[in-house]
Amino acid sequence: MYDADFLDAAGGDRARARILHGLLQQVARHGTDERLREMAGEVLKGTVSLADAAASSYYGEAIRQQATGFADWYHGLSETERGEQERAAAAAVAAVREEIDREAAAARHTRE
Incomplete structure (x- = not known):
């Protein structure tokens, strides 16, 4: 079972919440950006919520950089x-x- 934070981020969809949880585990273990590894670990421990992590300037900038890279890849x-x-x-x-x-x-x- 996934906590309300994951379900909320996944729009209440348990499958997407499980996928999100798995992705965060991957980032925590194997992410190339130190800030994102830290953020994923903190979210998984429940120390910080996904929303708070995304809104923070420290983690938010790392998220924005990765999202920009993804968007560039996708648009290509x-x-x-x-x-x-x-x-x-x-x-x-x-x-x-x-x-x-x-x-x-x-x-x-x-x-x-």
Whole structure:
């Protein structure tokens, strides 16, 4: 289960919250920007909220730099490549939703 901060950032979508949690774990362990590694670790520990981290000048600047790099990469894609990326992302979210549904079904079965 993910806390309200992750669910809020994911618009209440448990699959997206789980993906966000996983991405933050990756950044905390393997991120190339020291500030983002620190931020991800602090968010995962619950020391700072995602919203507060994004609003801070220290972490916010690092986030903006990464977002700019992503936007540049994305805008450089062809329409076909963008469509491929969107389909891959949708498939990843669907796979996580299925995983969550299987876990919930298994938990219900265990309680019965």
